[in-house]
Amino acid sequence: MTRSDTADPARLLTPADVRRLAGRLGVRPTKTLGQNFVIDAGTVRRIVRVSGVGADDVVIEVGPGLGSLTLALLPHVRRVTAVEIDPTLAAALPGTVREHAPDLAGRLEVVTADAMRVTAIPGPEPTALVANLPYNVAVPVVLHLLELLPSLRRGLVMVQAEVADRLAAGPGSRTYGAPSVKAAWYAEVRRAGSIGRNVFWPAPNVDSGLVELRRRPAPPAAVSRAEVFAVIDAAFAQRRKTLRAALAALAGSAPAAEAALRAAGVDPSTRGEALDIVAFARIAEQLAAGSATGPSASGR
Template sequence: MDNFLLGPAEIRQLADKLDVSPTKKLGQNFLHDPNTVRMIVAAAGLEDGSGQHVIEVGPGLGSLTLALLDEAEKVTAVEIDPRLAKQLPETIAQRAPHLSNKLTIIGRDALTITADDIDNPTALVANLPYNVSVPVLLHLLETFPTITRVLVMVQAEVADRLAAQPGTKIYGVPSVKASFYGNVRKAGNIGKNVFWPAPKIDSGLVRIDCTRPYPPELRTTVFPIVDAAFLQRRKTLRAALAGHYGSAAQAEHALTTAGIDPTLRGEKLSVNDYVTLAQAGH
């Protein structure tokens, strides 16, 4: 697979050809290290099942796309930058023509993608644009119940938050919402120098094995409770959820019914506790 992956020289040539200077607004940092690309694909574990249909968000110049096409049956790449979306099929055709027929490109903002746009994807593997990484991740998990595996690269700090455990300082809304869909864990650290331009921050890999332990319709009840619980982290759940339930007394009643101590703070509760609380109030 190595011979058709993009290295630093090829990335610069493509960027020059397209007159692309990576923009902060779109969170663009182009991956140019084949070893890192191989590590990402290996961490995604796509070989666990044949017939994988992978969504890649923000394929950029195609470094990861080439490696994904080599592993998966189909790749749907979602690219907001029209110049990059137009170039991607040409890059694949030049470097790996035998893989071209596996690629579909959607030139859109990933946050506007609906279930009608992509047919039964089974995995999300992407170097997510850092400024919208968590919203994009949660949007795609909600939109496509067929996704069973996620492997995303995000800012190191965001990776730590997503994989954080209850009771820790960095555990918060993203941690709870991601774990609503399955088992979340950190899958590696990525340094700055594998990108062009090198970002100011390190990156991390997050893997989610989407077991989807809860009915999807519960999301609309559970997520607002999670948002309210963490809005003012210092408050007890009785106080933090007063607005959500209508009063502190009603919040206390809901918490007690669910078997949760009203004097705890939101960061002490697991996703399972939040689901129990949502069910107790309905």
């Protein structure tokens, strides 16, 4: 039998519970922290189901808020490490779990921190990221945690629908951009469903989407991730420019950019939106090779 077969289930939060907890804590959801609390039990059950987490998983949850998703996760996983920036919410979460799922309280660890600045996660290495992410920081949080935690093998995040489209977009898509390419450095990314507005309190002005991430090896490259990401940033800073023009400053000149692009097997008149992560890694390699053999490197 799995852990979830034997564990006592948690009593999930109802809309009335969410409002009662918020009132008791004096919490008023703020746009600054991107707080929209999930009030629908069916939605958090769906997130847990689609995430595919199981009895051996250690889940990192960012922005647990009042605990709706936390309570849905705890019966199914070995541990939940909840990273919460709001000290009031972080302090209250263990008590909410003890009230609604007393037999599962030992599986919870709360870290009071900004997920974009956290440098270490206590306890066992997380294997999965499952979170309702604040809309305004979703992309940097995902990228930071994928870089910080190589142990993460999978993820399912709920984000603004537009952000979900960007993260999961492929080359040539209207929504393909720097977030799409950078996420692809770490993982296979796909859209995993849509979420309406009425499952939140307060209801946001936009719809949400689920994004699934499955870790894969980074593209083979003789340069660092930072060097590849610098090329990506330059390529999309003015996305209507050709790569020859967009990479001119990074390469030192437009002719140097063109030489690197041709060496990488990329047409200099191409735009960044046409290339996948492997092509960007090749370009970064050629730019690095060019700078190593150019006039500055040789002392001329």
